[in-house]
Amino acid sequence: MGKNILITGGAGFIGSHVVRLMVTKYPQYQIFNLDALTYAGNLENLKDIEKAANYHFIKANILEPAALKAIFEKHAITDVIHLAAESHVDRSIVSPLDFVYTNVIGTVNLLNTAKEYWKDDLSNHLFYHVSTDEVYGSLGKEGLFKETTAYDPNSPYSASKAASDHFVRAYGETYHLPYVVSNCSNNYGPNHFPEKLIPLFIHNIINKKALPVYGDGLYTRDWLYVLDHARAIDLIFHEGKNGDTYNIGGFNEWTNIDLVKLMCAQMDVKLGRAKGESETLITYVKDRAGHDRRYAIDATKLNKELGWSPSVTFEQGLDATIDWYLNNGPWLENVTTGNYQTYYNSMYSNR
Ligand code: NAD
Ligand code: DAU
Numbered sequence: 001m002g003k004n005i006l007i008t009g010g011a012g013f014i015g016s017h018v019v020r021l022m023v024t025k026y027p028q029y030q031i032f033n034l035d036a037l038t039y040a041g042n043l044e045n046l047k048d049i050e051k052a053a054n055y056h057f058i059k060a061n062i063l064e065p066a067a068l069k070a071i072f073e074k075h076a077i078t079d080v081i082h083l084a085a086e087s088h089v090d091r092s093i094v095s096p097l098d099f100v101y102t103n104v105i106g107t108v109n110l111l112n113t114a115k116e117y118w119k120d121d122l123s124n125h126l127f128y129h130v131s132t133d134e135v136y137g138s139l140g141k142e143g144l145f146k147e148t149t150a151y152d153p154n155s156p157y158s159a160s161k162a163a164s165d166h167f168v169r170a171y172g173e174t175y176h177l178p179y180v181v182s183n184c185s186n187n188y189g190p191n192h193f194p195e196k197l198i199p200l201f202i203h204n205i206i207n208k209k210a211l212p213v214y215g216d217g218l219y220t221r222d223w224l225y226v227l228d229h230a231r232a233i234d235l236i237f238h239e240g241k242n243g244d245t246y247n248i249g250g251f252n253e254w255t256n257i258d259l260v261k262l263m264c265a266q267m268d269v270k271l272g273r274a275k276g277e278s279e280t281l282i283t284y285v286k287d288r289a290g291h292d293r294r295y296a297i298d299a300t301k302l303n304k305e306l307g308w309s310p311s312v313t314f315e316q317g318l319d320a321t322i323d324w325y326l327n328n329g330p331w332l333e334n335v336t337t338g339n340y341q342t343y344y345n346s347m348y349s350n351r
Helices: 013-025 043-049 065-075 089-094 096-117 156-175 197-206 226-239 256-270 300-306 314-327 329-335 339-348
Strands: 004-008 030-035 055-059 079-082 126-132 179-184 186-188 211-214 220-225 244-248 253-255 282-285
Touching: 004 013, 004 065, 013 030, 013 043, 013 226, 030 065, 043 055, 065 096, 079 096, 079 226, 089 096, 089 156, 089 339, 096 126, 096 156, 126 156, 126 226, 156 179, 179 226, 186 226, 186 314, 197 211, 197 256, 197 314, 197 329, 211 256, 220 226, 220 256, 220 314, 226 244, 226 300, 244 300, 253 256, 256 282, 256 314, 314 329
Parallel strands: 004 030, 004 079, 030 055, 079 126, 126 179, 179 244, 186 220, 211 282
Antiparallel strands: 220 253
């Protein structure tokens, strides 16, 4: 059946992979990519599909309700997959309000628009909210985040995402808006903006720049290849239960320092450097404020109920990711000049 799907944040890292998957896999759907093109939005990410007949880009901001209303009316939007967000924890520590505006108020604007536009018949519509495992807070040495784990966010970013999740559920309860929420662990892969650990360190290793490891480097993250996240979103969008929540993760925990050493070793080989050369770039710097010690997702429900599991191992995914950055120098160059460079200098100069 045809659908007119509004995907927000489709020019960003994960959004661009979701847009590509939906555009290519479902020619019967019209895909509307709504993105404000902030520093993190990059239409280069979608160059290969921009001419597809069922793909449409709309430059708009979720902070503008009138624009959202006009978009729903003009394109008869049937479903929303909402990824637009401010997504970087370090930026949220510097500018929390930006996160409140986009992640909380922007999400509520979108909920209001969908609720109003779909009010005559809520059936056959879906508001899919893409969220993060960070809403659950930090784990000790043991245990995993389950869908039933209580929310306990620690950073302004995760607090804003937690608030947006609560609003989505509240609209489901109060106005019967059909919705699903998914909470995913750390993604990595092509098109990841080099302010986040993996792409930043790939960029710095290539350029023989210091690798700034926060604190003792023993913080743990659970890494998932971005295309596997996109596959999970596709599956949940089509088969998820109304009002339900799904955790997505790869059962793939790494301490930051072990991960960085693995990247250094893989890149020494690819760059023809001596064994151990890139590791000498590792520099321990001041810790992130409120740094969550460990994230780890229990994705059993998604596996048991919908049959999802990751399609690549971490070694395969990391290898493909490094190759992508090595083969896409102009993309990396483009996003690491200008404003980003100013941000980078201000973030790391006093660490
Ligand atoms: P990103 O920062 O790469 O992309 C965000 C996109 O949203 C950009 O294209 C940006 O231009 C757009 N955007 C920002 N503010 C906007 C606004 N006001 N109006 C319209 N568009 C706006 O983010 P990402 O890493 O791709 O994350 C996408 C979503 O997935 C976010 O909701 C994030 O919380 C969630 N998530 C991310 C991860 C991860 O590891 N990156 C993991 C789990 C969940
Ligand atoms: O868990 C999902 C979340 O993962 C998403 O919701 C966020 O949008 C995404 O940014 C990511 O958050 P993290 O804070 O975990 O990712 P980041 O890449 O910023 O950091 C990963 C780990 O590496 C974290 O422990 C901090 C550390 N780090 C990060 C940077 C940028 C460093 O040691 N040095 C660095 O320079």
